[in-house]
Amino acid sequence: FAPQRRYDPALLRRQLALYAVTDPGCNDRTGRSMAEAVAAAVAGGATIIQLREKDTEGGAFLRAAAEALPICRAAGVPLIINDRVDVALAVGAEGVHVGQGDLPAAVVRALIGPSRILGVSCKTPEEARAAVAAGADYLGSGAALPTGTKDTGVIGWSGIRAVCEAAAPVPVVAIGGVGRDNAGEAVASGCAGVAVVSAIFGALDAEEAARGIREAVEAALQRG
Numbered sequence: 132f133a134p135q136r137r138y139d140p141a142l143l144r145r146q147l148a149l150y151a152v153t154d155p156g157c158n159d160r161t162g163r164s165m166a167e168a169v170a171a172a173v174a175g176g177a178t179i180i181q182l183r184e185k186d187t188e189g190g191a192f193l194r195a196a197a198e199a200l201p202i203c204r205a206a207g208v209p210l211i212i213n214d215r216v217d218v219a220l221a222v223g224a225e226g227v228h229v230g231q232g233d234l235p236a237a238v239v240r241a242l243i244g245p246s247r248i249l250g251v252s253c254k255t256p257e258e259a260r261a262a263v264a265a266g267a268d269y270l271g272s273g274a275a276l277p278t279g280t281k282d283t284g285v286i287g288w289s290g291i292r293a294v295c296e297a298a299a300p301v302p303v304v305a306i307g308g309v310g311r312d313n314a315g316e317a318v319a320s321g322c323a324g325v326a327v328v329s330a331i332f333g334a335l336d337a338e339e340a341a342r343g344i345r346e347a348v349e350a351a352l353q354r355g
């Protein structure tokens with residue numbers, strides 16, 4: 132009997148630098164398949180991938196995850212599944228990401244065990260403290276800025292900073308309207324990295340887009 136170990140927090144923090152979040156709507160517009168989109172993001176330097184396949188049923192979601200997993204594994208990039216604990220466990224993904232309306236974070240932690248990554252979306256310091264207490268490994272916080280990708284409230288960089296302070300030392304990624312030009316602001320606000328949908332997956336050259344954002348994050352992390 133070998134006790135399961137927690138996913139290494141220092142490794143996870145580094146892997147949160149550029150968190151690429153898939154979107155079927157972006158792929159419809161660019162004509163890329165989900166696998167092509169993931170491969171391009173990873174080639175450009177995405178350090179972690181989330182499959183966020185809203186409106187995709189379980190069977191199709193599982194097939195998408197099974198396609199994405201070897202692409203991510205080959206690059207040493209963790210694969211996180213949005214919302215669906217069952218899909219994450221069935222495919223053997225590294226983790227699950229849930230929002231405030233999904234299964235409670237503590238329940239997800241109990242289901243996935245200690246060694247898989249648990250991410251939780253938080254808009255406020257109160258939500259951040261609860262998610263950390265429930266066993267979150269990282270938080271996603273936003274929308275940092277207005278975005279057409281999701282209809283959600285904007286909390287701004289001050290809101291992101293408040294979540295980072297409440298979550299510490301648990302790392303936070305900013306999401307919503309984030310790209311190359313403002314990735315540095317996310318890091319300056321206390322984030323370990325940025326979570327990006329359209330600035331990568333909506334770009335004509337997703338690989339080049341990812342590369343540019345990764346460079347901006349790394350430069351900001353170097354500045355400290």
Ligand code: TZP
Nearest residue numbers: 278280281307308327328329
């Ligand atoms: N959660 C808060 S904003 C958002 C999510 C999933 C969408 C972010 O998309 P984009 O295109 O990177 O602004």
Ligand code: MG
Nearest residue numbers: 214229230233
């Ligand atoms: Mg959700």
